[in-house]
Amino acid sequence: MKKGTVTKLLPLIDSEGVSLVARGMMKSTQTNQGFLQAFYKNQTDSKATKNQTWLERRQDFINRHYRKGRKLWKPNGNPTRLHLALVAWGYSPEPQKLKEFIKREGLKNRAVKPFVYLD
Secondary structure, eight states, rough: OOHHHHHHHHHHHHTTTOOOOTTTSOOSSSOSSSSSHHHHHTTSSSSSSSSSSSHHHHHHHHHHHHOTOOOBBBBTBBOHHHHHHHHHOOSSSSSHHEEEEEHHHHHOOOOOOOOOOOE
């Protein structure tokens, strides 16, 4: 997923209180930063932990939380908390529908606030 897509959805992710650790808003017990910090710094190939890269860690998150058939959209057409959590890990099973949502809602790119635990 492109950074711009994630960035446009950050206000919605913020309002739902989703993925505080992945966004670097809460300190992780296993890594020194959140996934989005590595994502925005183009460091997803670097080590997240002693045994995992950020991309491997991301895939583990997706495998644990997403199964085909899980609800990704609320009845009002907004992404569910699960879908927003996946977006916070740079992934959407329905990227085209997500782009249509962003366009329909008029979501714009914005400056990304500095992360709390950014080095």
